[in-house]
Amino acid sequence: xxxxxxxxxxxxxxxxxxxxxxxxxxxxxxxxxxxxxxxxxxxxxxxxxxxxxxxx
Numbered sequence: 001x002x003x004x005x006x007x008x009x010x011x012x013x014x015x016x017x018x019x020x021x022x023x024x025x026x027x028x029x030x031x032x033x034x035x036x037x038x039x040x041x042x043x044x045x046x047x048x049x050x051x052x053x054x055x056x
Contacts, residue, residue: 018052 020033022045030048031040039055042048 018049020052022048022052 018032020038023031023034023038024045025031025041027041029041029043030045031038031042032048032052033039039051040048042051
């Protein structure tokens with residue numbers, strides 16, 4: 001098993017917590033965090049999570 005594959009497998013088993021919580025807004029869209037200038041809106045939780053993981 002390569003080191004990169006081992007790291008990917010470990011990430012899937014125990015994902016690193018995100019710095020900002022993913023919040024579903026009243027309009028059904030998602031954003032990163034509670035503050036007024038939070039990143040978003042995103043149409044899916046999966047997309048919001050991908051953005052959050054790319055920016056940690």
